[in-house]
Amino acid sequence: MRKGVMRPGHVQIRVMDIEEAVIHYRDRLGLIDVGRDAQGRAYLKGWTEVDRFSVVLREADEPGMDFMGFKVVSSEVLEQRKQDLLRYGCQVEVIPAGELDGCGERVRFDSPTGHYFELYAEKDQTGKWGVSESNPEAWPEDLKGMRANRFDHCLLYGDDIDGTAALLQNVLGFQLSEQVLDRDGGDMRVAAFLACSMKAHDVALVRHPEKGKFHHASFYLDTWGDVLRAADLISMHDIALDIGPTRHGLTHGQTIYFFDPSGNRNEVFTGGDYTYPDHPVVTWDAQQLGKAIFYHDRQLNENFLGVVT
Amino acid sequence: MRFSVSLGDGGSSFHCGDQQNLLEGMQSFQVGVPLLKLIPVGCRGGGCGVCRIRILSGQFETKKMSRKHVSDQEQAEGVALACRVYPRSDLSIELLSSAENNNNHSERESLS
Numbered sequence: 001m002r003k004g005v006m007r008p009g010h011v012q013i014r015v016m017d018i019e020e021a022v023i024h025y026r027d028r029l030g031l032i033d034v035g036r037d038a039q040g041r042a043y044l045k046g047w048t049e050v051d052r053f054s055v056v057l058r059e060a061d062e063p064g065m066d067f068m069g070f071k072v073v074s075s076e077v078l079e080q081r082k083q084d085l086l087r088y089g090c091q092v093e094v095i096p097a098g099e100l101d102g103c104g105e106r107v108r109f110d111s112p113t114g115h116y117f118e119l120y121a122e123k124d125q126t127g128k129w130g131v132s133e134s135n136p137e138a139w140p141e142d143l144k145g146m147r148a149n150r151f152d153h154c155l156l157y158g159d160d161i162d163g164t165a166a167l168l169q170n171v172l173g174f175q176l177s178e179q180v181l182d183r184d185g186g187d188m189r190v191a192a193f194l195a196c197s198m199k200a201h202d203v204a205l206v207r208h209p210e211k212g213k214f215h216h217a218s219f220y221l222d223t224w225g226d227v228l229r230a231a232d233l234i235s236m237h238d239i240a241l242d243i244g245p246t247r248h249g250l251t252h253g254q255t256i257y258f259f260d261p262s263g264n265r266n267e268v269f270t271g272g273d274y275t276y277p278d279h280p281v282v283t284w285d286a287q288q289l290g291k292a293i294f295y296h297d298r299q300l301n302e303n304f305l306g307v308v309t
Numbered sequence: 310m311r312f313s314v315s316l317g318d319g320g321s322s323f324h325c326g327d328q329q330n331l332l333e334g335m336q337s338f339q340v341g342v343p344l345l346k347l348i349p350v351g352c353r354g355g356g357c358g359v360c361r362i363r364i365l366s367g368q369f370e371t372k373k374m375s376r377k378h379v380s381d382q383e384q385a386e387g388v389a390l391a392c393r394v395y396p397r398s399d400l401s402i403e404l405l406s407s408a409e410n411n412n413n414h415s416e417r418e419s420l421s
């Protein structure tokens with residue numbers, strides 16, 4: 001049952017060189033640069049996103065993800081979910097409005113996999129970039145690079161993915177859309193894909209011995225042609241390619257993976273399945289993991305499984 | 310300038326230009342043969358730690374490396390991430406496995 005959590009709203013990513021990172025996310029992914037804050041963090045967003053920002057880059061000594069934030073429908077819902085999180089036993093911290101430029105109060109909580117998530121209800125709504133709200137044109141002409149539409153989801157690696165999935169499902173109303181079970185290992189769940197919307201997933205979890213790891217942040221493109229064009233740009237700019245262009249079995253998205261200059265993985269993708277509340281969980285067998293991850297190659301790739309920040 | 314990079318095991322070596330990091334040098338060493346895989350390749354951005362090495366001798370420069378994988382003290386002792394190392398003389402190196410590598414290994418076994 002949905003509980004007023006609307007969509008992934010932001011992700012704060014640690015990078016080792018902020019200028020290099022801004023060039024990557026702005027000029028290669030094609031996100032819109034919306035400025036810096038007093039701490040020197042860089043704010044960006046996909047051009048179709050109505051809120052002020054969705055990607056925050058923070059310069060640090062080690063790359064990875066600081067937190068992922070979800071927008072909820074109202075301040076009342078924010079307060080209710082905060083109480084629910086406290087009752088569930090999470091460590092909850094309230095971050096005052098304005099700590100992120102243009103964002104209202106945030107409720108940050110930890111999870112059994114060691115990742116930090118946040119909820120918030122308010123963020124400056126500056127509208128889609130480059131198109132009007134009335135009689136809008138199809139797209140703005142002066143987009144850069146891959147012309148990413150929006151920040152779409154994150155894939156996170158950690159140990160107790162059952163715990164984090166249960167938290168997201170029971171307290172925040174996420175729906176388990178797809179999973180991977182190890183049929184020879186007592187049906188241990190090795191991956192969980194969760195949606196708070198109609199999308200195939202808004203956040204995904206993969207079992208991994210170490211807590212709090214970041215596998216990728218993903219951005220949506222319009223077409224398979226745009227995914228191939230992204231692959232061209234990756235070659236033109238000598239960006240470290242991970243894998244693709246290909247299709248996933250899980251969620252059936254068409255995708256390509258690459259790394260930012262600090263070694264954080266990015267995905268751009270298009271297409272994919274959808275999730276209505278009455279949809280049954282789609283289950284993949286771990287024995288078919290190759291096909292589940294890379295539908296064409298059907299081969300596991302050590303780097304994709306093991307390389308994280 | 311091109312320099313020779315040899316692995317501490319004695320046998321294997323490759324050449325690396327001074328504008329290339331060691332992983333780029335390794336991967337572009339011989340045209341027409343499969344890419345050399347002397348050092349594991351991951352994110353190529355100093356973030357994931359799979360290309361962790363120790364430099365036994367020689368001059369080099371580094372770009373910023375994740376502190377999670379190379380502490381201050383380790384860096385002073387010649388530990389580095391090969392994707393962030395630019396040679397300034399011939400180098401002799403050895404592979405180090407990152408803790409994550411070992412973990413991933415057991416994870417993969419549990420999946421198969």
Ligand code: FES
Pocket residue numbers: 263349350351352353354355356357358359360361390391392393
């Ligand atoms: S390949 Fe990831 S740190 Fe060098």
Ligand SMILES: [Fe+2]
Pocket residue numbers: 153154155216218267
């Ligand atoms: Fe993804």
